Amino acid sequence: xxxxxxxxxxxxxxxxxxxxLSCRASQSVSNNYLAWYQQKPGQAPRLLIYDASxxxxxxxxxxxxxxxxxxxxxxxxxxxxDDFAVYYCQQYGSLSLTFGGGTKVExx
Amino acid sequence: xxxxxxxxxxxxxxxxxxxxxxxxxxxxxxxGYYWGWIRQPPGKGLEWIxxxxxxxxxxxxxxxxxRVVISVDTSTNQFSLKxxxxxxxxxxxxxxxxxxxxxxxxxxxxxxxSS
Numbered sequence: 001x002x003x004x005x006x007x008x009x010x011x012x013x014x015x016x017x018x019x020x021l022s023c024r025a026s027q028s029v030s031n032n033y034l035a036w037y038q039q040k041p042g043q044a045p046r047l048l049i050y051d052a053s054x055x056x057x058x059x060x061x062x063x064x065x066x067x068x069x070x071x072x073x074x075x076x077x078x079x080x081x082d083d084f085a086v087y088y089c090q091q092y093g094s095l096s097l098t099f100g101g102g103t104k105v106e107x108x
Numbered sequence: 109x110x111x112x113x114x115x116x117x118x119x120x121x122x123x124x125x126x127x128x129x130x131x132x133x134x135x136x137x138x139x140g141y142y143w144g145w146i147r148q149p150p151g152k153g154l155e156w157i158x159x160x161x162x163x164x165x166x167x168x169x170x171x172x173x174x175r176v177v178i179s180v181d182t183s184t185n186q187f188s189l190k191x192x193x194x195x196x197x198x199x200x201x202x203x204x205x206x207x208x209x210x211x212x213x214x215x216x217x218x219x220x221x222s223s
Contacts, residue, residue, distance in 0.1 A: 001170060035209035037154075044203055044213040045154065056211070088154055092208045095167045097144070097156040 002027055002091050006100035012108040019076040021103045023089035028069045030093030036065055036074045037088045039102075045088060049074060079105070110134040112204050112214040120198075120221050126191040130204030130214060131184070138162050138182045142207035145178065145189045147200040148216075155200075159207050160187055194221045 003026040013019055023034065032052040037045035047056040049065035052072055062077040076083055084107050089100040116128035130143070137143060144159035158168035160178045168176050172191070180187040191198060201216040 033208075037210070039154075044216050045210070046213075047209055047211055050209040050211075090154075090156075090210065096170060097159070097207070099154040099156065102153045 001096055002029065002094055002098050004089055004091060004098055004100035006087075006089055006103050008103060009101070010104045010106060012106050013079055014108045015079050015081055017079050019074075019079055019083070019105055021074040021076075021087055021089075021105075023067075023072040023074070023100050025070040025072070025091060029072075029091045032068050032072075033091060033093035034065075034067070034072050035090045035092065036063075037090065038083075038085045039088065040085045048087075076105070081107075110206055110212045112206070112212060114202060114204050114214045114217045116217065116219070118217065118219060120194050120219060121223055122195055122221055124194055126189070126194045126198060126219055126221070128189045128202055128204075128217070128219070129186050130188070131186050132206075133185070135206075136182075137180060137185050137187065142167075143180065143187045144205055144207040144210070146203045146205060146210070146213075147198075148203070149197075149200045157189065157191075157202075196221050 005024045007022045034052045036049040039045040053065040064075040086102045086104045088102045111133045114130045120126045142159045145157040175192045177190045199221050203216045205213045
């Protein structure tokens with residue numbers, strides 16, 4: 001089973017700042033099948049990025065996914081008030097899917 | 109636009125079976141894709157439970173494999189989850205989703221395991 005480790009656990013930033021979230025895999029993710037999700041309280045997660053760097057339909061271009069192999073990054077270029085939430089990475093390169101523990105982006 | 113809606117009891121007694129059904133609209137399950145279940149204990153992160161392919165092939169989280177069965181009914185465009193021998197640790201919001209990646213999600217339903 002691939003273990004995904006997200007860091008930091010919490011990111012305290014102000015609107016307009018850049019957020020950089022990390023996701024490290026215990027082994028290489030096949031085909032870079034790595035996704036990022038945003039979750040707000042009381043809501044289901046929403047797909048932001050898939051295949052490590054492709055934006056899902058309707059996702060603003062301030063959300064940027066990058067990386068390959070075992071190291072992946074989600075960058076939010078300029079935080080807007082609506083972006084404060086919890087973010088999860090998830091790999092689907094193996095038959096058994098796994099999630100990272102999440103990074104909370106909170107307003108400073 | 110694919111929509112998913114889960115249904116089932118919100119309260120399950122310890123040692124009993126937790127059963128949920130996900131109804132899919134907007135796309136036939138038979139047309140392809142993986143269809144899966146994910147859960148989230150209160151205040152915690154996401155845990156993948158398992159998936160079923162439209163052919164009926166199933167894939168489970170190794171930590172839950174001994175207790176989980178996922179099945180599909182193409183005639184009703186539904187897929188189902190059964191989790192045996194439920195304990196308080198199974199209390200969570202349960203989601204169903206179209207998978208790989210998890211493109212569309214249900215709204216989630218809280219299932220509490222308690223006597």
